[in-house]
Amino acid sequence: MASSRAARDAAGPESRTPVVLVDATAIPADRGGVGRYLDELIATLDGPLVIACQGRDERFYRELAPTATVLPQHPGIASTARRFVWEQVSLPGIARRAGADVIFSPHYTVPLLTRRARVVTFHDATFFSDPGVHTTLKRLFFRGWIRVSSRLADAVVVPSEATASELARYIPRGIAGFDVAYHGVDRERFHQPSAAEIDEAATKLGLAGAPWIAFLGTVEPRKNVPALVVAYRRLVAGWETAWGPVPALAIAGGLGWETGLDAEVDLVExxxxxxxxxxxxxxxxxxxxxxxxxxxxxxxxxxxxxxxLEAMACGAPVLTTRRLALPEVGGDAVAYSEPDSPSITAALRTLMADADLRSRLAARGIERSKRFSWRESALKHQAVFARVANGKV
Incomplete structure (x- = not known):
């Protein structure tokens, strides 16, 4: 790896492709949004990659990126605290020995002591803008490290213009100091399902026999799932037979810290x-x-x-809110409500009463989802890596 780097150096800084070390050690075994973001990037990025990962992910990343160098780390770093110590103490040396030009840290924190260029991803600004949706420890830790990482990083990648604008309110980095790289959608996995695929999902998930309203995401305070359950109860209480069979509410995703969800579900009759x-x-x-x-x-x-985005690509009519980046993703292809339960109920009633509206939104969603590509996201990241490796920050 080091000798190939020397050969590229000899060709001149403008022509060489940087060696990028991707720190994938913070990614949990159960892939949520951040994990899927990184996995999709790794599968799509061109150029020499070195991937530092948890031992459990070694085989996965070797298959996902066959030309990359995969470096599984000691199993002790599965602990969050130990992983952070490893990042600060061991990652700089790993980057040096691998001949990396850039360390890419996809989850807020960067190593303090390194001569390598650093690129970090900030996924949102909610540690500042909506602190109540995080635990106190998590809020304090990430607020501090967002400020530190912003100061030390050669580039900060964010997934939307809204995130750049929001972060600029809280840290001394102007909007122009962020590189916006939208997420994409895996079209092999997320597209309109066949009737057989719908039946299979319904059967395996215990949803067969009735329609359903779906939620997908980590069940944590920010996702506002208890309000959805309250809205759903009210929807069913006022259900009209002309709308067809009463739908179930299906909530999919990992369970985060206490949200009050169980208490609301217990009230469902x-x-x-x-x-x-x-x-x-x-x-x-x-x-x-x-x-x-x-x-x-x-x-x-x-x-x-x-x-x-993934629901739109699958041809589902989507109801969401206008908060932060969601309108950048949904545009005019989704329905919107305020995040309170009465507003959600009213919007659900409108949608469930109008099959034509649901069909129109589904069609618009499929078309709009085509604007978002992991390939375009990877190209944006690669341009950032090349820029910082060549000192053009």
């Missing part, structure tokens, strides 16, 4: 039904999303909103 599914297999997501009557994502604010 027949004919309403709520299924809390937890993580679902990626192979079932197309049928789960595309088979839903509506995908509701009532978030209080997103740096991007990947589930909204």
């Amino acid at each position: 027949a004919p309403a039904t709520v299924h809390v599914l937890g993580f679902i297999d990626l192979e079932l997501m197309r049928g789960f999303l595309g088979g839903a009557s509506v995908v509701s994502y009532p978030s209080l604010g997103e740096g991007f909103g990947l589930p909204v």
Whole structure:
């Protein structure tokens, strides 16, 4: 690796492709939005890559990026605290020995002591703008490290213009100091499902026999899922027979810290039904999303909103909010409501009463989703890596 770097150096700084060390060690085993972001990038990036990862992910990354150098790390760094110490103490040496020009840190923090160029991704500004949706420890840690990383990094990547604008309110880095790289959508996985795929998802997830309203995302305060459950109860209480069978509410995604969800679900009575599914297999997501009557994502604010994009690509009519980046993703191809329960109920009633409206939104969503590409996102990241490696920050 080091000798190939020397050969590229000899060709001149403008022509060489930088060696990028990707720190994938912060990615959890159950892939949420940040994990999928990094996995899609690694699969799509060109040029020499070195991937530092948890030992459990070694085989996965070797298959995902066959030309990359994969460096599994000691299993002890599965602990968050130990991983952070490893990042500060060991990662700079790994980058040096690998001949890396750039260290890419995709989750807010960067190593302090390194001569390599550093690129970091900030996914949203909610640690500042909406602190109540995070635990106190997490809020204090990431607020501090966002400020430190912003000061030290040669470039900061964000997933939307809204995130750049929001972050610029809280840290001394102007909007122009952020590189916006939208997320993409995996079209092999997320496209309109067949009837058989919808049936398979419904059967395996226990949803067969009735329509469903879907939610997909980590169940944490920011996602506002208890408000959705309250809205759903009210929707069913006023259900009209002309709308067809009463739908279930299906909530998919990892469970974050306490949200009050259980208390709201306990109040649900027949004919309403709520299924809390937890993580679902990626192979079932197309049928789960595309088979839903509506995908509701009532978030209080997103740096991007990947589930909204993926639902659109699957041909689902989507209901979300206008908070932060969500309108950048949904445009005029989704329905919007305020994040309070009465507003969500009213919007759901409108959608469930109008099959033609749902069809129009589904068609618009499919078309709009085509604007977002992991290839374009990777090219944007590569341009940032090349710029900082050549000293053009």
